[in-house]
Amino acid sequence: MELGLIEKVGLVAAVALPLWNIPLILKIIRRRSSGDISLAWALGVWVCILFMAPSGFRSEDIVWRTFNIINCALFTGVVIVTFKYRHGT
Numbered sequence: 001m002e003l004g005l006i007e008k009v010g011l012v013a014a015v016a017l018p019l020w021n022i023p024l025i026l027k028i029i030r031r032r033s034s035g036d037i038s039l040a041w042a043l044g045v046w047v048c049i050l051f052m053a054p055s056g057f058r059s060e061d062i063v064w065r066t067f068n069i070i071n072c073a074l075f076t077g078v079v080i081v082t083f084k085y086r087h088g089t
Helices: 005-019 021-031 039-058 062-084
Strands: none
Touching (some): 005 021, 005 062
């Protein structure tokens, strides 16, 4: 399957967008606190990502499938470190 320019650009963005979760994870770990991250927000986003995942995993669209796989993995990391470094809950 040959990808056109639009699909190539989309694929790069599908990989790059979830990578922005890495600085958030590192910030929480460095500060040893996730107090500025709303648990409701983190769980809400994560649950929505999980509900969208089956569509992405089954999709023929390489951009959507790639985004879902990477986003599920990295945002799961955000949720884990958010809870791990939550103090006083």
